[in-house]
Amino acid sequence: MATQGSTSPTASAPLVDMRDISIAFGGIRAVDGVNVDLYPGEVVGLLGHNGAGKSTLIKILAGAYRPDSGEIRINGEKAEIGNPRDAKRYGIETIYQTLALADNVDAAANLFLGREIMTPWGTLDDVAMEAAAREVMGRLNPNFRKFKEPVRGLSGGQRQSVAIARAIHFNAKILIMDEPTAALGPQETAQVAELIKQLKAEGIGIFLISHDIHDVFDLADRVSVMKNGKLVGTARTTDVTKDEVLGMIIMGKSPPGAIAGPGAVH
């Protein structure tokens, strides 16, 4: 069983190992000594109420925040992630809950934001970017046609596919999905689930963040539950029931099938 705190970097070292991560904002410990890890081809659900610290934790991995303490290991080696560019260099791609799209520019410009394709003369190669956008969007959302429009004019589902396209286009090794289906209807949700299975089969490790256990339980191999900034526990989805995980989320009670964290009530 994959456990936390594995020691020397070995062949079976986790893809991501976040150890003893803490961050405080104005005296409030948003994340407090949390350990989570992720293996290649694995989906780890990160669960907890709104405000439990899930999004903050993954923003640390994505380079948006610097932790006050703790370390991040990628493939067993200590990683210095000071900003989003560093994270991307490690193959960490993030789909944010807010989608983080610039509403006033088109899909291709968003897809390549920060990583534009340039012509040999050092100018933006918009045509090449549009071509790549058409290619990747054709896979995700074949009916998508609004390549010339600012993403402001797109529907929730279309915006979501732009955000997903941006994350998967650059050969991510580690994918963070923060409430990826929050803006979607049932059919699109099923599509995202399909996509997650496909990416998992390609050996990509995925952190799936949600406040809703039903979104996560069937897709995840393991779940880690947070409450008030602390880790309640981590469990294989085969070892616990949905009700037990609910108990972890709501009461912070770690069931026998889980490895209890410092946030578990005794």
Added chain:
Amino acid sequence: MSQSTSHSTIAPAPARPASPPQAPAPSLIGALELDVRFLGMVGALAVIWIVFDFLADGTFLTPRNLWNLSVQTASIAVMSTGMVLVIVMRHIDLSVGSILGVTGMIMAVFQASTLMPTFGFNHPAVVVLTLVSGVAIGALIGTLHGFVIAYLGVPAFIVTLGGLLVWRGAAWAVAEGKTIPLVDDHFKLLGGGADGSIGAFWSWVVAAMACIVIVLATVQARRQRQRFRFPLKPVWAELVTAGAGCLAVIAATLVVNAYTLPAALARRYAEANGLTVPPEGLAISFGFAVPVLVALAIGVIMTFVTTRTRFGRYVFAIGGNPEAAELAGINTKRVTLMVFALMGALAAIGAAISTARLNSATNAQGTLDELYVIAAAVIGGTSLAGGAGTVAGAMLGALVMQSLQSGMVLMRVDTPYQNIVVGIVLVVAVWVDTLYRKRFK
């Protein structure tokens, strides 16, 4: 807007050659891919011109007035191209008038006290070094503003409000309030006038080059889209847009070439150049004024910067969603600093034009220019909410502002009343723009 979802799975389709999806039912404007707001502004400008021509007894739409209008607009137009970027990034720059004042003053003093004595009268190095030093100082001032805004986190409104006072005071301090006359004749060409114009022949050369560039750009854009088999504009639409652009260039050239030197000046010019004056008089055209060409060149460069470079893309992305830009790995602070540095450099170019036009630098030069520049950008469709605006629109906005003032001068409206009208027009223009945005976006 309906969500367009598919019933197929997400499984990767084989990389089929992207078949060009059918364009939606083509409307005239849609087929031409025209910017409706820009067209609206051109229409508004036409209305203003015609109304003023009517009210001012046919004195507005004369080659002489239109030529003057172009020269008067140049300095504000140059600065408005930078203000677009500042406002797109959700900032403001209230200090451009004062930066214009201090850099103009420094250029005049530097030229008279150091460059002239060193290089001699009308040495070409004088104009070059004057400009380089002025632009460098303008950029430095802008960099300082940008640093305080981006890295120390003081709002741009406050930093540049402080800058407005500081640099106006500095403009006085440079020469203790004295007016400094310009000494270099080459530098004075930047102000326009009979000498600072390129004449009929070179105006046609410029026009021909502009038309060639328009045609080549159209062909190039079409080729690019063909390369990836994207949907293309109909050929007639390409011809109409490129043709309209060339016609506008030719019309402008005809106008500036129709403005000729007054008889007395023409005779002096003929004598100086050893020409014989024919009995019916000599028609020597002004042609395009140098400051106008400078402004147009800056307009082209700034349009290129905003639409074709990474820097321009980032400015717009930051304006649209600063957090998203940051998360995408854009160094938003550095971009902010660069935008203000650019604004400072453009204010210095504006200073060169306006001091050259007056043949001297005064410590009050550029007073209230910041407001005209901001108004030009906003009338030109730059959204104060950030993320939207074009360089061409801002320059057109500058022309609208200057047209109003010039028209009222011809109608002999007193300055206080001019201000009342300009103020009202600004508010109404932004209100109309707000309605447009609500309706179409």
